[in-house]
Amino acid sequence: MAFSAKTKGAYQKQLSDIKEAGLFKEERFIHAPQAPDIEVEFPIGSSLKKVINICANNYLGLSSHPDVIKAAHEGLDHRGYGMSSVRFICGTQDIHRELEDRVTEFLGTEATILFPSCMDANAGVFEAVLTGDDVMISDRLVHASIIDGMRLCGAQHDTFKHSNMEHLESKLQEFADKRLRVVITDGVFSMDGDTAKLDEIVALAEKYDAMVFCDDSHASGFIGKTGRGTHEKCGVMGKMDIITTTFGKALGGASGGCVSGRKEIVEMCRQKARPYLFSNTIAPVIVSGVLKVLEILSASTERRDKLESNSEYWRKGLTEAGFIIKEGDTPIVPVMLFNAKLSQDISRTLYEDGVYAMGFFFPVVAKGQARIRTQLSAAHEKHHLDKALDAFTKAGKKFEILHKTKEEIIERYGM
Amino acid sequence: MEEMHKNVLDYVKREYLDDDQEIGLDSPLISSGIVDSFSMVSLKRFLEKKYSISIPDDKATPEAFDTVNKICVLVHEFNKK
Numbered sequence: 344m345a346f347s348a349k350t351k352g353a354y355q356k357q358l359s360d361i362k363e364a365g366l367f368k369e370e371r372f373i374h375a376p377q378a379p380d381i382e383v384e385f386p387i388g389s390s391l392k393k394v395i396n397i398c399a400n401n402y403l404g405l406s407s408h409p410d411v412i413k414a415a416h417e418g419l420d421h422r423g424y425g426m427s428s429v430r431f432i433c434g435t436q437d438i439h440r441e442l443e444d445r446v447t448e449f450l451g452t453e454a455t456i457l458f459p460s461c462m463d464a465n466a467g468v469f470e471a472v473l474t475g476d477d478v479m480i481s482d483r484l485v486h487a488s489i490i491d492g493m494r495l496c497g498a499q500h501d502t503f504k505h506s507n508m509e510h511l512e513s514k515l516q517e518f519a520d521k522r523l524r525v526v527i528t529d530g531v532f533s534m535d536g537d538t539a540k541l542d543e544i545v546a547l548a549e550k551y552d553a554m555v556f557c558d559d560s561h562a563s564g565f566i567g568k569t570g571r572g573t574h575e576k577c578g579v580m581g582k583m584d585i586i587t588t589t590f591g592k593a594l595g596g597a598s599g600g601c602v603s604g605r606k607e608i609v610e611m612c613r614q615k616a617r618p619y620l621f622s623n624t625i626a627p628v629i630v631s632g633v634l635k636v637l638e639i640l641s642a643s644t645e646r647r648d649k650l651e652s653n654s655e656y657w658r659k660g661l662t663e664a665g666f667i668i669k670e671g672d673t674p675i676v677p678v679m680l681f682n683a684k685l686s687q688d689i690s691r692t693l694y695e696d697g698v699y700a701m702g703f704f705f706p707v708v709a710k711g712q713a714r715i716r717t718q719l720s721a722a723h724e725k726h727h728l729d730k731a732l733d734a735f736t737k738a739g740k741k742f743e744i745l746h747k748t749k750e751e752i753i754e755r756y757g758m
Numbered sequence: 759m760e761e762m763h764k765n766v767l768d769y770v771k772r773e774y775l776d777d778d779q780e781i782g783l784d785s786p787l788i789s790s791g792i793v794d795s796f797s798m799v800s801l802k803r804f805l806e807k808k809y810s811i812s813i814p815d816d817k818a819t820p821e822a823f824d825t826v827n828k829i830c831v832l833v834h835e836f837n838k839k
Contacts, residue, residue, distance in 0.1 A: 481796075483797075490796070500796055500799065501799075501800045502794075502796050502800070709791045710790070710791055
């Protein structure tokens, strides 16, 4: 038998070790569409609890928008449920081409290719466009999906200290003899909520003849004056060689992703990227929804403006309450707790008080850097934020962490 | 401190630490997360170039690279060969 008692025992031991280390994750079951107000079943089998959701990537509040849902319904009616095919065989509809063109316009690039997810885009792009003669130089805090994609690629790899331009420059100098160089970064870093210095990265890349790759999944739709992304904010639109982003966050929240950038890069992906060649095409219903999202965002900046003001209000509220938060101006606001168990205990306390926010700990973030990552939405109203701030303050008082330094919190709770 | 220990410690500090961080010769590097798996590759490259050695992949383990002292033991092993 393949799954012997010995094999079973080995896995049970690993799972038990995870629990003992306080690192076990449990799902909560939401009996509602995604929104600031949701009903949750947790623990399993319990009665539903009404809570405020402050940990979704629903930055623009479009995940359950009636116009997006209506457009998705029309997509189902006019283009069916599934294509049962990869793109290049018989999985490309006119609406896939239309979405690629709309994304190209929105991001200000030369061309775009869709992928089933941004995870797939990141998994496929490096291997498709780089060889063993090239080098990837990545920021040390890039997303896990980029790390996985780089592992699949035969190019050499090195890293630079997070957002440290001097260190990046030293790496570009070190690898001057490589055929191609590519600097790799997130646009907005998903765990810390800070923004890449894309203008400085582009300047260095131009100086040392390197391409620039940016995963803008936590920026597309709302960062920059018109929500085009980190490159808009940093004044380098038109200078990005490779952007990857997701439609599973601000841009509707369903699924799907893309590579967008130089037309040659996109064409190489179309010819060689494995997730594109071997994974099913994005369903018509999703494509239709994203097209409507882009139409909404191109017509008005109202949503990204509201998100920006919600983020300012939230950051100010948490700081005044006495929490340690990571500095930044994005809607990702990590509340730093350092200790994994503390982050879970506070998350549970918040939940009891009607606020849904999850603790993040190793291996999602480095050991000793546990946090509750809060994320704002344009759909949050002031009453949501005020109630959530009250709950956070109450929890902070209960665990005696308000107006304490990092060292004081670690001394009390450990790392 | 031997010169090799100083060189390796200086490299690790320069390459992986922020200005306000301090480590010693026995501070855990890999197991603490200071040096991750990608960074281990560039550390191995630095050692091979600096000391004109070749470290086989099966010897370049997280355990062997976990402290400056252990790294120097490994380099000495391949320096002699």
